[in-house]
Amino acid sequence: xxxxxxxxxxxxxxxxxxxxxxxxxxxxxxxxxxxxxxxxxxxxxxxxxxxxxxxxxxxxxxxxxxxxxxxxxxxxxxxxxxxxxxxxxxxxxxxxxxxxxxxxxxxxxxxxxxxxxxxxxxxxxxxxxxxxxxxxxxxxxxxxxxxxxxxxxxxxxxxxxxxxxxxxxxxxxxxxxxxxxxxxxxxxxxxxxxxx
Amino acid sequence: xxxxxxxxxxxxxxxxxxxxxxxxxxxxxxxxxxxxxxxxxxxxxxxxxxxxxxxxxxxxxxxxxxxxxxxxxxxxxxxxxxxxxxxxxxxxxxxxxxxxxxxxxxxxxxxxxxxxxxxxxxxxxxxxxxxxxxxxxxxxxxxxxxxxxxxxxxxxxxxxxxxxxxxxxxxxxxxxxxxxxxxxxxxxxxxxxxxxxxxxxxxxxxxxxxxxxxxxxxxxxxxxxxxxxxxxxxxxxxxxxxxxxxxxxxxxxxxxxxxxxxxxxxxxxxxxxxxxxxxxxxxxxxxxxxxxxxxxxxxxxxxxxxxxxxxxxxxxxxxxxxxxxxxxxxxxxxxxxxxxxxxxxxxxxxxxx
Numbered sequence: 282x283x284x285x286x287x288x289x290x291x292x293x294x295x296x297x298x299x300x301x302x303x304x305x306x307x308x309x310x311x312x313x314x315x316x317x318x319x320x321x322x323x324x325x326x327x328x329x330x331x332x333x334x335x336x337x338x339x340x341x342x343x344x345x346x347x348x349x350x351x352x353x354x355x356x357x358x359x360x361x362x363x364x365x366x367x368x369x370x371x372x373x374x375x376x377x378x379x380x381x382x383x384x385x386x387x388x389x390x391x392x393x394x395x396x397x398x399x400x401x402x403x404x405x406x407x408x409x410x411x412x413x414x415x416x417x418x419x420x421x422x423x424x425x426x427x428x429x430x431x432x433x434x435x436x437x438x439x440x441x442x443x444x445x446x447x448x449x450x451x452x453x454x455x456x457x458x459x460x461x462x463x464x465x466x467x468x469x470x471x472x473x474x475x476x477x
Numbered sequence: 478x479x480x481x482x483x484x485x486x487x488x489x490x491x492x493x494x495x496x497x498x499x500x501x502x503x504x505x506x507x508x509x510x511x512x513x514x515x516x517x518x519x520x521x522x523x524x525x526x527x528x529x530x531x532x533x534x535x536x537x538x539x540x541x542x543x544x545x546x547x548x549x550x551x552x553x554x555x556x557x558x559x560x561x562x563x564x565x566x567x568x569x570x571x572x573x574x575x576x577x578x579x580x581x582x583x584x585x586x587x588x589x590x591x592x593x594x595x596x597x598x599x600x601x602x603x604x605x606x607x608x609x610x611x612x613x614x615x616x617x618x619x620x621x622x623x624x625x626x627x628x629x630x631x632x633x634x635x636x637x638x639x640x641x642x643x644x645x646x647x648x649x650x651x652x653x654x655x656x657x658x659x660x661x662x663x664x665x666x667x668x669x670x671x672x673x674x675x676x677x678x679x680x681x682x683x684x685x686x687x688x689x690x691x692x693x694x695x696x697x698x699x700x701x702x703x704x705x706x707x708x709x710x711x712x713x714x715x716x717x718x719x720x721x722x723x724x725x726x727x728x729x730x731x732x733x734x735x736x737x738x739x740x741x742x743x744x745x746x747x748x749x750x751x752x753x754x755x756x757x758x759x760x761x762x763x764x765x766x767x768x769x770x771x772x773x774x775x776x777x778x779x780x781x782x783x784x785x786x787x788x789x790x791x792x793x794x795x796x797x798x799x800x801x802x803x804x805x806x807x808x809x810x811x812x813x814x815x816x817x818x819x820x821x822x823x824x825x826x827x828x829x830x
């Protein structure tokens with residue numbers, strides 16, 4: 282049903298229906314922004330990824346031939362944009378993501394988003410504290426991964442995608458994704474050895 | 478990785494193989510065959526069991542972490558902002574581009590507005606160039622409608638060509654190596670051509686004569702130039718006839734006067750004198766009549782010269798006297814009347830002699 286609806290929305294958007302396109306955006310942009318935030322670690326970078334990705338989708342929608350799902354096609358675009366951004370960031374050391382402080386926040390980050398209250402009801406204070414500590418270590422360890430390894434790890438463990446879907450999104454084979462995930466896991470576990 | 482000493486009954490190669498699958502086994506990315514094999518192996522291998530426990534602990538730790546996305550946009554404000562920005566960008570893409578009204582030399586106007594002194598200087602230089610170089614060049618280029626063919630009076634224009642031609646320009650200039658003036662005629666016939674030479678060239682003279690004789694088809698200025706060119710060739714009968722025709726019939730008084738002036742040296746020709754009498758009787762322009770009276774006076778003056786060829790027979794003289802009397806009595810121009818009276822006195826004194 283979802284796929285059929287997607288198909289109809291895409292067809293309408295391809296015919297110039299702006300409302301159909303916006304409906305597609307609303308359907309997937311939460312996941313897109315989540316992926317971008319997890320990978321880029323900075324709201325402004327994630328915002329750039331969001332804009333660039335959806336504008337690319339909008340400009341190239343007429344080229345979409347329904348050979349895969351819209352979701353897969355969208356993720357392919359988003360991950361490519363993220364990979365480009367991460368590679369650019371890697372080539373500019375001054376553009377690295379800022380270090381997290383002990384409370385799990387970026388150094389000097391005091392903007393509106395940072396000040397918002399953590400209000401997930403499932404977390405008790407102790408668990409939350411431990412989670413934040415682990416988050417800090419993981420965030421630091423993630424910086425050691427290659428852009429592709431980060432994307433694969435992120436899509437698998439935070440987005441919950443299957444390896445085949447990740448391969449489709451990245452335009453590569455499941456085997457290649459497996460290798461990336463294996464390397465990423467090993468690197469992270471080595472970095473986080475003390476947590477074992 | 479897996480501790481080799483803890484393995485029971487498994488070759489190290491099999492442990493390594495299973496251990497490499499445990500990462501995916503822990504996150505449910507192994508197939509049924511792999512699952513069965515791993516499960517069987519784990520029953521007997523403590524080391525791999527320990528590794529699986531570590532993999533799961535790692536995933537549990539990961540699950541316990543706060544995702545950056547949750548921390549960075551826990552309230553959804555960033556998402557709302559992103560949606561708003563995207564919507565604005567889509568609006569911008571859909572909005573028709575505000576087209577700047579195109580105006581010729583708009584860039585030049587902007588440049589000039591910012592540099593008034595330079596603009597003034599540039600305009601002065603442009604004006605000087607326009608006046609001294611470009612305008613004369615354009616006039617030369619536009620005198621004829623197409624590429625001009627320079628013809629040295631060689632091709633003979635047919636009567637039909639003559640009847641259809643138009644004169645775009647005529648230039649009479651002194652020749653360096655000849656007493657005759659050079660004449661250059663720019664004709665617009667079937668094919669534009671330039672006819673150059675002097676009035677001794679029959680073709681040039683023929684065209685000039687045609688223009689004078691058929692004055693109504695050509696510009697008065699052109700006719701005056703043609704008369705000017707032909708005045709030295711009044712001995713030629715066709716030329717003289719054309720001049721007489723122009724003096725008698727041309728619509729323009731200046732052309733008629735110029736024709737009379739050109740006939741100055743033909744006073745001994747009876748036909749010319751007859752034409753003068755006709756002009757005196759019928760031409761409405763006093764200036765033309767005065768020129769005709771002067772011509773007659775000069776003609777009569779020459780009667781007294783020893784080497785004069787002028788012969789005026791008695792019937793003709795009687796006709797002249799009658800016309801002059803008539804002018805003296807009735808011509809509206811006082812000068813014409815006075816000149817007529819003077820001419821009559823001159824005739825009377827000649828008769829007395």
